[in-house]
Amino acid sequence: MSNTNTLYQHGTLALLVPGLLDGTITMKDLLSHGDTGIGTGEGLDGELIILDGTPYQVDSHGNVNLVDSNFTLPFANSHFADYAEMLEVEDISRNNLQKQITDAAKSSNTFYSVKITGTFKNIKTRAVQKSSQPYQSLAKTAENQSIFTKDSVEGTLLSYYSPAIFDGVAVGGFHSHLMSDEHDFGGHILSFESVSGVVSFQQFDNLEQHLPTDNKEYMEHDFSNDNILDDVHNAEG
Amino acid sequence: MSNTNTLYQHGTLALLVPGLLDGTITMKDLLSHGDTGIGTGEGLDGELIILDGTPYQVDSHGNVNLVDSNFTLPFANSHFADYAEMLEVEDISRNNLQKQITDAAKSSNTFYSVKITGTFKNIKTRAVQKSSQPYQSLAKTAENQSIFTKDSVEGTLLSYYSPAIFDGVAVGGFHSHLMSDEHDFGGHILSFESVSGVVSFQQFDNLEQHLPTDNKEYMEHDFSNDNILDDVHNAEG
Numbered sequence: 001m002s003n004t005n006t007l008y009q010h011g012t013l014a015l016l017v018p019g020l021l022d023g024t025i026t027m028k029d030l031l032s033h034g035d036t037g038i039g040t041g042e043g044l045d046g047e048l049i050i051l052d053g054t055p056y057q058v059d060s061h062g063n064v065n066l067v068d069s070n071f072t073l074p075f076a077n078s079h080f081a082d083y084a085e086m087l088e089v090e091d092i093s094r095n096n097l098q099k100q101i102t103d104a105a106k107s108s109n110t111f112y113s114v115k116i117t118g119t120f121k122n123i124k125t126r127a128v129q130k131s132s133q134p135y136q137s138l139a140k141t142a143e144n145q146s147i148f149t150k151d152s153v154e155g156t157l158l159s160y161y162s163p164a165i166f167d168g169v170a171v172g173g174f175h176s177h178l179m180s181d182e183h184d185f186g187g188h189i190l191s192f193e194s195v196s197g198v199v200s201f202q203q204f205d206n207l208e209q210h211l212p213t214d215n216k217e218y219m220e221h222d223f224s225n226d227n228i229l230d231d232v233h234n235a236e237g
Numbered sequence: 238m239s240n241t242n243t244l245y246q247h248g249t250l251a252l253l254v255p256g257l258l259d260g261t262i263t264m265k266d267l268l269s270h271g272d273t274g275i276g277t278g279e280g281l282d283g284e285l286i287i288l289d290g291t292p293y294q295v296d297s298h299g300n301v302n303l304v305d306s307n308f309t310l311p312f313a314n315s316h317f318a319d320y321a322e323m324l325e326v327e328d329i330s331r332n333n334l335q336k337q338i339t340d341a342a343k344s345s346n347t348f349y350s351v352k353i354t355g356t357f358k359n360i361k362t363r364a365v366q367k368s369s370q371p372y373q374s375l376a377k378t379a380e381n382q383s384i385f386t387k388d389s390v391e392g393t394l395l396s397y398y399s400p401a402i403f404d405g406v407a408v409g410g411f412h413s414h415l416m417s418d419e420h421d422f423g424g425h426i427l428s429f430e431s432v433s434g435v436v437s438f439q440q441f442d443n444l445e446q447h448l449p450t451d452n453k454e455y456m457e458h459d460f461s462n463d464n465i466l467d468d469v470h471n472a473e474g
Contacts, residue, residue, distance in 0.1 A: 012402060014402045106456065106457070107450075107456065109448070109455060109456055109458060109460065110448045110450050110456070111448075163460075164460060164461070165249060165251045165405050165406055165460065165465065166406060168402050169402055169403060169406065203450065205447060205448055205450045206445060206446060206447050206448070207444075207445075207446040207448075208443060208444075208445055208446075209443060209444040209445075209446060210442060210443050211346070211347045211348075211442055211443070211444075213344075213347050213440065213442045218346060219343065219344065219346055219347070220343070221346060223346065223400075223401060223402065224401070228402065
């Protein structure tokens with residue numbers, strides 16, 4: 001039954017903007033749509049990454065926690081892994097890496113995932129601190145974030161690429177989280193100087209977009225005054 | 238296996254803008270995702286509507302044709318019908334109808350379908366004339382359209398509503414096609430003065446968005462210079 005051509009998405013990036021941060025899917029349900037993924041917890045509770053069916057959270061203290069099946073998320077992606085090796089890279093900058101991936105993938109008009117296992121130099125990540133009801137906007141909530149740096153870390157970068165026309169629904173371009181091999185460092189990737197390692201690639205034909213229709217606040221929210229694209233680019237950039 | 242909570246979409250509204258009009262899904266495949274739907278044929282070949290599992294085309298001569306399973310489409314929606322009666326309306330204008338539906342549905346942040354069976358007064362529809370390779374832009378192609386009017390027609394309006402954040406991916410707001418009970422009049426609805434009849438409603442939790450990843454022209458197209466939202470609103474308005 002597992003469909004490796006489909007990227008599953010729960011919620012939209014847009015709903016985070018006005019602070020619709022209720023957890024509206026359980027990790028158990030998210031894992032039923034994939035063994036690989038990224039997301040954030042209720043109230044922007046840290047940065048999540050699912051690798052080989054195991055979900056990890058990097059919290060705002062920098063701790064890496066195993067995530068239980070009742071943990072809930074407002075926004076997340078998952079898919080069933082079927083990566084093929086695409087590139088080997090050696091001390092390549094993030095910009096050059098993205099260019100090489102984009103050129104090799106030739107998939108800018110569809111969704112795909114990239115997984116990079118290797119050594120990252122001078123990497124900077126962040127994890128947002130969980131907030132509680134009443135939630136503030138994404139911009140306000142994301143002010144309470146911790147930034148983590150490391151000179152060198154061996155780990156796995158998991159990234160999803162979304163076509164520009166889906167910007168706001170998803171994160172247009174690349175959206176990347178990291179987990180170290182030692183499970184002691186990770187988060188939403190802000191920058192790194194270089195990486196050496198193996199780049200794998202998996203293309204999708206389908207986006208399965210699930211919306212939190214059982215959430216009264218989401219369903220009743222008037223998005224017409226939210227400045228979706230500017231705010232998400234400030235917060236996710 | 239049929240999932241009445243999911244709206245299936247093949248292609249995007251955006252890909253029509255630069256004239257990526259190859260048929261990239263067969264009617265047979267589209268029908269495997271639903272017994273109800275709307276779309277257009279390769280080269281913008283008329284206006285399609287699927288009712289109770291039967292696909293009809295209104296071509297640019299105003300003829301209503303049964304569509305065979307090998308017919309291909311660049312852009313289409315389908316779903317498995319499970320409507321519930323929502324409203325009865327009597328001589329209501331299109332604007333008032335949309336307001337009543339929006340107020341009753343309370344579903345502006347998710348996808349839904351509306352089906353209206355009744356009598357439409359002073360209705361105006363259009364059907365685009367099929368163009369061939371090399372295709373021109375949506376705006377140019379849609380100039381070759383026929384407009385049909387009728388003082389009074391008994392028929393079925395099938396409409397899909399998409400949330401604003403999906404504008405460009407789908408048709409933001411309502412997108413409506415019509416088929417007369419006599420199967421002698423229909424098309425993409427431009428306007429009507431009033432309608433009397435029964436309004437049925439079906440809400441979706443999921444959008445299953447399929448992209449034509451096997452189509453080289455789609456995959457290689459550079460969308461960055463296309464003025465997607467302006468052009469689709471001119472053509473679909």
